[in-house]
Amino acid sequence: MNKSIKVLVPTGCIGSGVRLDLFAQALLEKPDVIAMDGGSTDSGPYYLGTGKTKGSAAVLKDELQVYMKARAELGVPLIIGSSGTCGSDSGVDLLRSICLEIAAELGQSVKIAAIYGEQQAATLTQALADGRVLPLNPPRPVDQALIERCSHIVASMGVEPFIHALEQGADIIVAGRATDTAVLACLPIMRGAPAGPAWHAGKIMECGAQCTTTPTDAMVMAEIDETGFTISAIGPQARLTPQSVMAHMLYENSNPNMLVEPGGVLNVEAATYTAVSKQQVRVEGSVWETSERYTVKLEGAAPAGYQSVLLSVVRGPEYIARFDEWLAMLDAVMRKRIENNLGIGPSDYHLQFRAIGKNSALGGWERHVGTPVEIGVMAIATCAEASRTQDILALLNPYMLHFPLPDDEDLPTHAFPLSPASMDRGLVYEFVLNHVMVVDNPLAPFRFDFTTIGA
Incomplete structure (x- = not known):
């Protein structure tokens, strides 16, 4: 790792709006990547069941245009996960088409990677027969009939698909269903940052400024280095505390000290949180523990x-x-x-x-x-x-x-x-699936499409 890496998260979910004044201030910090989540299961199974997005295409375009201009000026990647609310293939296609439209209008030269994560019933049926589909708690039965009843099934990707796209020179990545944390941790890990701090910073920032005490008046960025990371709340009124940062480990997580991700577990039991200022907290002691087998979570709606x-x-x-x-x-x-x-x-x-x-x-x-x-x-x-x-x-x-x-x-x-x-x-x-699928290759469940527009 040659230098620290700055990850800017302008919003907890694309399509919910961006504070232009805060974003302009954040860009002065010269982030190495602009990354954000694009979806959630919070709005229920309808979106995965139909493959539709909750967001307005007009709002998404307005917001993407802001990010794409900034990305081009800084020469850094723009990464979006769980595209189209549920991470369906159609959601990926929607964001990809909007990005291509904006690039043409702005005269930008960009390489866009689309990562698709919908799973075919035949693939999962074979995985089930091989004993590679395992239940999570609370366990619920699964058979071929249940798999075939699903209208859409997605696998939630870790950092590896994003890293693969970045290694292929992608300027913009629009991906299917992904863990919120992986979207933010991928570039630091690719560039040699310790996995523990990278995953931990990603977890804390997954919902944007919700880890601050002033979520409507802040934007967040983490600077990751060899021993930990420093998270900053950006904005004149922005504030965060060790408690507000630490508390986000509890968000959508049953264990405040452990976070299960594809390929491993983030262990923050020994992590320390120290206030640097009213707008910065230093975190050290996060550890990444690699799992013996690699699994991706399956989400299916019927x-x-x-x-x-x-x-x-x-x-x-x-x-x-x-x-x-x-x-x-x-x-x-x-x-x-x-x-x-x-x-x-x-x-x-x-x-x-x-x-x-x-x-x-x-x-x-x-x-x-x-x-x-x-x-x-x-x-x-x-x-x-x-x-x-x-x-x-x-x-x-x-x-x-x-x-x-x-x-x-x-x-x-x-x-x-x-x-x-x-x-x-x-x-x-x-929702009818609460299972994971064991895979030998983290890239195997996903499909990649690269499109270059401009000179």
């Missing part, structure tokens, strides 16, 4: 059925005070009606009620205790056939409007906030 929702609002002191009793009775009555009137058995549909305004997000874990004025009741019905789902909501409609408590002499009128009160969501998806 159709779960056709779904419709129905919303009503319950008011009135007595109904609010006895809401749980009322909802339990409504649920029991409706399940009998669905079977007796529609002939749909319990195993052929899924029905749930969510009480909006009464523990709908946390359920029994809710600690805030209070008496709401009104409660929104959302019924969510899912069936294999759209017509059957609509039948259930049609049957449910009058009950959601008028269902009484057992000792209420007057028929109540609850409220429908919309007309029609029900909405068809169409085909919905579910």
